[in-house]
Amino acid sequence: MALIVQKYGGSSVGDARKIKDVARRVKDTYEGGNDVVVVLSAMGGETDRLLDLARNITDQPDEREQDVLISTGEQVSISLLAMRLKSLGMDAVSLLAHQVKIETDSEFGKARILEIDPDNMLGELQHRKILIVAGFQGVDATGNITTLGRGGSDTSAVAIAAALNADICEIYTDVEGVFTTDPNVCPDARKLDKISYDEMLEMASLGAKVLQTRSVEFAKKFRVPIHVRSSFQDSTGTFVIEENRDMESAIVSGVAYNKDEAKITVTKVPNRPGTASKLFTPISDANIVVDMIIQNVGADGLTDLTFTVPKTDFEKALGLVEVTAREIGAQGVLADRNISKVSIIGVGMRSHSGVASRMFAALADEGINIMMISTSEIKISCVIKSKYTELAVRVLHDAFGLGEEKEI
């Protein structure tokens, strides 16, 4: 007998029929002798519908009140699943964040979980109840409703699994698991049987949107094993777990890409202490997240400084940089929206040499020019012209043998 946390996303509870399917799966799991805690998202499309209501009321919805509004989405889905399970004769009970309770900070719209009280839930589980918990939401120290940001239900599920010391956290979604790359780009992309937390973090933050990044950080910190799987079939998905020796035999586990960034270059910056700080402080003050930063000092004491920002913040960042560039005496500012980032990820890189050169060679063979490079212990990213994105992904997927059926 195990304690299993199951999280179902919006597409898995999108209508009455799907909620009934979820109920059947929960019932089967429970009747297999397990304790079950279910974490739900809002029904697909519901959060957007609620946000539209708010936008009809005001252009700038107050963040506290917006959280009160959109947290109703999960309240609806948990009550529906609980009543379905009860109609099947199961002893189920829905729980809101303040009933659990899931305490967060007071950053409305992007709150962080501080603590989850396991006692209420453990008490109910001892009576063999099935608990249906609202994902995405929390309650701050003074009792205000908070939400965790898009995809926050993943984090709710992992945090609850951690608090309860659950045996597994199953994340049900509309894909079969984590793939070596996007199957829409690469038809021979392969489902991974397992992947380490660190690899998953790199995959997620690079745009492979299966799991919310923060949920993986949480899982890593508290060593919660995650099983990403399809809610539409019963097959095994991908286990996201602690790194182990097996994983090192594969050099690269996956290829990720991200088309949502743009590139800004400040040319001929006088190379003086404090220059970078002057450049990036206004950007971070504007809450713009800078991803890659590259700087090379030339022989003339002048340097070109290039960085990437999300495309949504591009215009704003460019405006800020143009002001600062003049102040610090740089020659000019170049900008490029037509870029993308392709990355290879794998814990095997730690113990294998030559991975980077193999990546560069594979891209060069197709005549793809590399504009920026950045590396971490388990990841190498290259910025290229965006028109080459799909080609680059396929080339790298091939070059590291990811399409072949083999042990990872």
Place this chain on the structure above:
Amino acid sequence: MALIVQKYGGSSVGDARKIKDVARRVKDTYEGGNDVVVVLSAMGGETDRLLDLARNITDQPDEREQDVLISTGEQVSISLLAMRLKSLGMDAVSLLAHQVKIETDSEFGKARILEIDPDNMLGELQHRKILIVAGFQGVDATGNITTLGRGGSDTSAVAIAAALNADICEIYTDVEGVFTTDPNVCPDARKLDKISYDEMLEMASLGAKVLQTRSVEFAKKFRVPIHVRSSFQDSTGTFVIEENRDMESAIVSGVAYNKDEAKITVTKVPNRPGTASKLFTPISDANIVVDMIIQNVGADGLTDLTFTVPKTDFEKALGLVEVTAREIGAQGVLADRNISKVSIIGVGMRSHSGVASRMFAALADEGINIMMISTSEIKISCVIKSKYTELAVRVLHDAFGLGEEKEI
């Protein structure tokens, strides 16, 4: 400066435009120097939409979970109004039942308010905040969400006004106030300036559906003055207040009718102790509310016993009565769905004689036969054939001079 509780029903917050209108009115009241607590219903149609979701899930939704579900309706409306007020620069905050807190018993779907803690609200009011409280909902002793039943937001508002010792509880609705009778039936029906709690109770329970009966009971018990008024215009509505000498000058304040009952007669019941109890126990066990009961003992020691039940429970009640009638040796059971009840209400009846005979004469003049009569201190009701309902209402409205413009 006064402390004003304002309650807006579903039709008053039905869409974004109407919510903006409510915000303007709340702002005006606040800027007039008053403290304002707003109690809202769900947006019109929302509760029915949520109940439909439940019915797609199961025929018999669990009552606890249904309350979790439908209480989201008010959560949505209070958050929208609060964000609208904030966008207008007002310091508003939405509050759910568990945040207030509004404690009820655990009768899901028809919970009763046990206690409202005034301290949270008074603390916020001292900071000159506008409080937007979810109507219709409460929280039981163990933290479950409860709802108060249809129209429960009226009761929420009155109970909150009582807890805060508010100066007035304004109930905004889609009519101008309480009328002498249904204006759709009687074109010269007149808006009443004031009406006593007892009269309002009789009006409400007899089918004049402006205020939920329970809210009036609450108002009477705690002496909360109510002002029923239109949310679509600024005119004065009807004050529902304690009885005073002025009111006695009018004999009759209003004429009410109810078409939702049906009549059952058990004929030639042997007149033995315990007969009535045998007859009505199965009916009350089935949660059927019996309204009027009339029994006349004849010279032969046999009696006819007639009573009315809601039309919705008619078939069920009839089935139960037919069984019992055989058991107690009655001759038979007669049933009639085509009846209605017309009533005149007025505290003036206490000090005026001849009111009943005037009513009976007015009906007789039009050839309307009276099938049942029941009286209370301030009300006389007659059951008649339902085809005469509108005629009877008009005749009585005229007979007691209610259409004339005069002091009540």
